[in-house]
Amino acid sequence: MKLRRSERMVVISNYLINHPYELTGLNTFASKYQTAKSSISEDIVIIKRAFEEMEVGHIETITGAGGGVIFKPSISQEESLQIGEELREQLSASDRILPGGYIYLSDLLSNPILLKSIGRIIAKTFQDEPIDAVMTVATKGVPLANAVANVLNVPFVIVRRDLKITEGSTVSVNYASGSSSRIEKMFLSKRSLPAGSRVLIVDDFLKGGGTIRGMISLLDEFDSSLAGVAVFADNAQVKREAFDYRSLLRVTKIDVDAMRVDVELGNIFTESMNEVTE
Amino acid sequence: MKLRRSERMVVISNYLINHPYELTGLNTFASKYQTAKSSISEDIVIIKRAFEEMEVGHIETITGAGGGVIFKPSISQEESLQIGEELREQLSASDRILPGGYIYLSDLLSNPILLKSIGRIIAKTFQDEPIDAVMTVATKGVPLANAVANVLNVPFVIVRRDLKITEGSTVSVNYASGSSSRIEKMFLSKRSLPAGSRVLIVDDFLKGGGTIRGMISLLDEFDSSLAGVAVFADNAQVKREAFDYRSLLRVTKIDVDAMRVDVELGNIFTESMNEVTE
Structure with missing residues (x-):
């Protein structure tokens, strides 16, 4: 034409x-x-x-x-910070606090325009790493991994906490679930990740780090390596993890009685700001 | 600037x-x-x-x-058919057949470029319907729903087969799982769908239709209504469902012994072609 x-x-x-x-x-x-x-x-x-x-x-x-x-x-520093600030405000809303001190995130992680921006911010953070695939664990991480994979144009692989017959042969590893030290299993379809892949792990909320450690041990089973870890939010009350990660938001305090969540921008923003001022 | x-x-x-x-x-x-x-x-x-x-x-x-x-x-008829044909060929590959006659789909549903095209095709099919949200069931439907929601710029809601504390209050319904008539439960967070929403239901594979009937009954619980049903593939061996749906691909035969899958283009393509020739 x-x-x-x-x-x-x-x-x-x-x-x-x-x-x-x-x-x-x-x-x-x-x-x-x-x-x-x-x-x-x-x-x-x-x-x-x-x-x-x-x-x-x-x-x-x-x-x-x-x-x-x-x-x-890519995404400009200005737009990126504006989105970070918008997410920080939304996450700080008191009506997100659930009994037990959990925070409701699903609405933020199901908004297409927000997800696109989050995908661009995370992809930019890892732009110097070669990445062959984005990995996450079902279910809440999927839209995030999808958004990042869209920007990087690589496939995403979904680790499951249950065993589905529609996945064919799977490899499983044990992991320590949540903040408890209960041991559970996670599964990944054998054909979903080629050997030698460099993988970016993405998840919604980092608390104890057990889920992410589980995914890292799955990478070993698939002869693949870790390109980085990115999470939507992390809870700074937990000790610094055995792996390096980047987060968009950091929850510093959850007060269930006062219905209050304190949220700061995560190290994705603070570290990139350092780079600019250096 | x-x-x-x-x-x-x-x-x-x-x-x-x-x-x-x-x-x-x-x-x-x-x-x-x-x-x-x-x-x-x-x-x-x-x-x-x-x-x-x-x-x-x-x-x-x-x-x-x-x-x-x-x-x-939108997407042109030509590009749309080309993608349909590409998907049909890929789905027909014999190495997708899993024991029990299941078909491995995860690689197709984790490819960003394919998903974008699938999202555009499904969105175009329902372009005359007002749609407020896209609904799917965890886990395999999530990337599809996400792709359609991206094009329509509406939120997507994820129905779960298990109960998660991070979802807050939920509404549950019973549904007949798979081709068996085993009764199971599905759950949707109360705050994930406003009353009065018009909802497009999207899923990966339609077999017995129980999962989709479950989601339709959830819509009632949320005082919401059905705008349409779209699936990636359906299995024509089952009887015509109690609801109208559109599919990209139709599996007409699965022969596990001969390792053969017969796949045709689904009614999304055949009906839109009729419209053109009418």
Whole structure:
């Protein structure tokens, strides 16, 4: 289909946004939009500049045969902090406190626009790590892992706490559940993760760390390695974990009687701010 | 930030793609990019034409005070059929057959690019229905529901088969599990769905229909109504259900001994093709 330059730029940027981290040859666009490769090159220059000025992301150009362009989404420091602050306020609302000191999170983790932003923030945090897959544990981690995997354009793998016949052969490990030291099992389908994968683990709430330690031991079973750990929120009352992690929010205090939750921005924001001021 | 027209069109289309079904006033863009509202209007005309020519989606313009533009994503018949055919081939692969005649689906439902396309196809199928939320049951339906909710920009609600303390008060219903007539319970957090919602139910595989009937009865408990049912695949060996549904793929035969699965395109494709030829 033959398009004008201005229209072409709209559809090319749409394509790149929907195919992040994917190498696309300029010939693909040239034949799709019946235009010379040199014109597509010029379009890309303009799109690249617009994306970079608005901090939507970076377009890398790979030259030579088999070359093309790769779009890597990003998010500006300003937008990122604004979302962090919005999440912090929402998480601090007193009506989230459940009996036992648990915090209701499901509404935040089922809002598409929020999830997209969270995905971009977490993906940016690990942008220098090669990542082949995002791993999480069912059920609440799934939308988060999905959001991060969307930005990185890698598959996500879902570890289960129960055994389902529709998963085929599985590998299981033991883990210490919750803050109790009860030992439970988690399962991952054998065919869901190729050996040698570098994996980003994502979960909703880090408390005792047992679930994440379980997933890390699963990585060993799959001859895969850990690229990083990211959680939506963590509870700073627990001791520093045996693994390094990044969180969007940190819950410093839950007072069930006073119906009060104290929440701070997590180290995803504080560490990236340090980088800026250094 | 002041941008050139060509750059402005790139960032405006990026914004619209990431905020589907959301009304945005032209003043928002005018002040963000320091440009006259009339110029933004002209930009929108070009973006609208490009999106429509490539069938990326439609931009509706609401005039008057409080007006603006709304982007509704779509997908072309051609791209849609191509994805349907690709999924059909992948599902037909003999190594998906698990003992007991189950089919392994998790890899298809954890691929971000495939999920995005599936989300667009399902959302387009129900584009004339007002939808307030997408509902699914944990775990395998979650990525699908998430993908559809992303396109429609509505929250998704996750029904659980087990009771979690982190969900707060829940409502439960009984349902007939699988092809057996074993009766089990499913649970939905009370605060996850406002009364009066119109809900699209999404699931991975329709066999006996018990799970979906369970979710429909949950809708009653929440004073909400059914906008439609969409499944990734269904098994045509079962009798026609008591509810209407749309599927992307239809499994007509599973032969465990011969390691063979016969798969056809589902009624999402066949019915929309009828509409075209009528």
